[in-house]
Amino acid sequence: MPSIDIRHAHSLAHDDARRAVQEVAEKLADRFGVEYDWSGDDLNFRAAGVDGRIALAPSALRVTAQLGFLMSAFKGPIENEIRRVLDERFS
Numbered sequence: 479m480p481s482i483d484i485r486h487a488h489s490l491a492h493d494d495a496r497r498a499v500q501e502v503a504e505k506l507a508d509r510f511g512v513e514y515d516w517s518g519d520d521l522n523f524r525a526a527g528v529d530g531r532i533a534l535a536p537s538a539l540r541v542t543a544q545l546g547f548l549m550s551a552f553k554g555p556i557e558n559e560i561r562r563v564l565d566e567r568f569s
Contacts, residue, residue: 482530482543482557488568492536498567499532499539539568 488495499521506512506523514523519534530543541560545553 481545482541482553482560484541484557484560484564485538486541486561486564486568487538489537490568492534495534495539495568499534502563502567503532539564 490498496519503512503514503521503523506525507514510525512523512525512528514521516522521532521534523530523532527546527549528543530541533540533542541564543556545556549556
């Protein structure tokens with residue numbers, strides 16, 4: 479199964495980084511019907527054909543996701559959009 483694994487450094491304070499991850503999750507929920515929940519500093523998310531996690535650490539975050547068969551055709555554009563949002567929010 480195709481997967482996404484992106485690591486991104488950040489210099490935000492923990493609360494600011496967590497708030498930024500929360501805002502991204504809320505937008506995904508509004509636009510694409512993504513469901514999410516927090517488990518400690520990990521935000522788990524799922525939608526049709528996607529199951530993933532954003533793990534928040536003090537100076538970096540890691541986005542991992544498993545893509546279903548149909549979503550695997552969009553792996554490149556999905557990764558590009560994730561990188562764009564991370565650059566926008568965490569750089």
